[in-house]
Amino acid sequence: MKNEKISIIIPVFNGEKYIEKTLKSIELQNYLNLEIIVINDESTDGTLEILKKYEGKIKIINQKNGGASKARNTGFKEVTGKYIIFLDADDWLEEGAIDDAYKILKQTQSEIVLFDKINYLEETKYFEEKRIAKYLPLNIISGLQALKDSLNWEIPAVGIYKIELFEKNNIKFREDLLNGDELTVRELFYAAKRITFTSKKLYYRIHSNAVTKTINSKLFTQLLSFKKLKDIFEEKKVYIEIKDQWESISFGAYTAFLKIYLKNKEKFTDKEKNKIENNLQYCLDNIDLEYLIKYEKKIIKKIAIIICFYNKKLYKKIVRLF
Structure with missing residues (x-):
């Protein structure tokens, strides 16, 4: 049987240092029926010149700068494949990864096959294995199990997805959130009945000081996704099963973002401060602190939750110190 077309979407913004490695890793795949769509998100470096070297092999779409989620949605409108892979512009794939994943997909009749993920730490050149x-081998899990495993991202997210999952469930990437892809992937997980894995690797580049280099008001829109995810969990009637873990994760995220804000407060305008503080408050308002006081197992975290519950001003002062 002829291999079905797989579309690959790659959003890129100022990726001149890495995009060629990504494209070459796709060129080296032995799966030939590929459609490669690269969305240039108004890059100001030499990215476009590099992409033009691949004209005829890839489809280039230029758009005004709107972020990765918007670029993915733009690319999705152009796909003609039956399956889809979303890559970042600095990811790269092991040789044979796509062919192996496709064979497993057909063998298991899965809707998603996920690549093994290896973190590449840019600063130290260290490969950090996140083994699956x-x-x-060929362990098929349900969408619900994948959703649960995604709470702390024990499960990888990049792989081959059946396009039907997007179309039948009206799923798109959230353009209003910096981490809109995390929300979308979890929606796709839950929509799928069968998910499996390949041992072939996706290499995920982690840049040094990635957070500190991108501190702006949009960073804090990630806080809004916790309530949106909670709504999804409640809608799917799985929230009770994961409440302990999810509330604890949400509180940890709130504290982390609060610390970033307090340490960098002087960088923001008054308008930005107001927006960020609203996002922080919205996140906190949707965390059940009273419940966490009863069920949080980590002692230090439990103490932090108690302080936050009874005296939020004191908690902010403590967070600023550490």
Whole structure:
């Protein structure tokens, strides 16, 4: 049987240092029926010149700068494949990864096949393995199980997705959130009945000081996704099963973003401060602190929750110090 077309979407903004490695890793794949769509998000470096070297092999779409989620949605409108892979402009794939994933997809009749993920730490040149041994070989899991495993991202997110999942469930990337892809992937997980894995690797580049280099007001829109995810969990009637873990994760995220804000407060305008503080408050308002006081197992975190519950001003002062 002829291999079905797989579309690959790559958003890129100022990716001249990395995009060629990504494209070459796709060129080296032995799966030939590929459609490669690169969305240039108004890059100001040499990205476009590099992409033009691949004209005829890739489709280039230029758009005004709107972020990765908007670029993915733009690319999705152009796909003609039956399956889709979303890559970042600095990811790269092991040789044979796509062919292996496709074979597993057909063999298991899955809707998603996820690549093993290896973090590449840019600063130290260290490869950090995030092994998926518990899912191999050919361990098929439900969408619900994948959703649960995504709470702390024990499960990888990049792989081959059946396009039907997007179309039948009206799923798009959230353009109003910096981490809109995390919300979208979890919606796709839950929509799928069968998800499995390949041991072939996706290499995910982690840049040094990635957070500190991108501190702006949009960073804090990630706080809004916690309530949106909670709504999804409640809608799917799985929230009770994961409440302990999710409330604890949400509180940890609130504290982390609060610390970033307090340490960098002087960088923001008054308008930005107001917006960020509203986002922080919105996140906190949707965390059940009273519940966490009863069920949080980590002692230090439990103490932090108690302080936050009874005296939020004191908690902010403590967070600023550490």
